Amino acid sequence: MTTGSTTPTSPWFVRPRATEHSARIFCLPFSGSGASAFSAWPAAIDDAEVCPVQFPGRENRLGHPHYGTYENLAAGLAEALEPLLDRPFALFGHCAGALAAYETVLRLAALGLPGPERLFVSGQPAPHDASRDRMLTMTEAELRAELESFVRGRGIEPRPDMIDMGMFVLLRDHAAAGAYRRTEPVTVDCPIVVVHWRDDPDVSPDELEGWRQYSDSVDFRVVDGGHYDFMDAPDELLKLLTRQR
Numbered sequence: 001m002t003t004g005s006t007t008p009t010s011p012w013f014v015r016p017r018a019t020e021h022s023a024r025i026f027c028l029p030f031s032g033s034g035a036s037a038f039s040a041w042p043a044a045i046d047d048a049e050v051c052p053v054q055f056p057g058r059e060n061r062l063g064h065p066h067y068g069t070y071e072n073l074a075a076g077l078a079e080a081l082e083p084l085l086d087r088p089f090a091l092f093g094h095c096a097g098a099l100a101a102y103e104t105v106l107r108l109a110a111l112g113l114p115g116p117e118r119l120f121v122s123g124q125p126a127p128h129d130a131s132r133d134r135m136l137t138m139t140e141a142e143l144r145a146e147l148e149s150f151v152r153g154r155g156i157e158p159r160p161d162m163i164d165m166g167m168f169v170l171l172r173d174h175a176a177a178g179a180y181r182r183t184e185p186v187t188v189d190c191p192i193v194v195v196h197w198r199d200d201p202d203v204s205p206d207e208l209e210g211w212r213q214y215s216d217s218v219d220f221r222v223v224d225g226g227h228y229d230f231m232d233a234p235d236e237l238l239k240l241l242t243r244q245r
Helices: 070-084 096-110 127-132 140-153 160-179 205-214 235-244
Strands: 023-028 048-052 089-094 118-122 192-197 218-223
Touching: 023 070, 023 096, 070 096, 089 096, 096 118, 096 127, 096 160, 127 205, 140 160, 192 205, 192 235, 205 218, 218 235
Parallel strands: 023 048, 023 089, 089 118, 118 192, 192 218
Antiparallel strands: none
């Protein structure tokens, strides 16, 4: 029986590739996390295949060399995306994943490859404002406490070995975030949809305004929930992704 899916040919993707959908949404996680951030998301939204992206240096790619910089990350991801750009697609990035998504759009354009129909950026100030991230000022002890709080917030009691492994990933991602500098906006050819989470204590609507400089078409949307509630695949967000795609 034909299922319409095949085993992924790239470590960048954790789900079998589907062939029956008319579009794809590539989903990029936040610092310290991996493709499992989207494990609660359905395999498809309407007729768009959901493709969580697995960055190197975490989860099933823990033994792979860390990407080092967002530019390196974008270069590797663009190469992995090329065989999958045979149909319309969008990119969704949450928090620092939005910066990696933006850099990937630039990389695709530089290579002369198809670009997305939409770039969705969630809970993240624009690239030239990325240094405002409060976590960039934290000490290692403060980051560890932040990680423990996040894990408890997901209903899991954090074990020391779990937190040690999480810190191993987070500290390298944190270094990449701290090194990221884009002082002048570079526009992309696609529309940008900026998602603000109504109960997000870390990112205000005003801090998202910088995205207006990155496309001729920028749409701001407010959805219910807190900074990490995207992980639960709320209907409001999923409908936004397919309505705007």
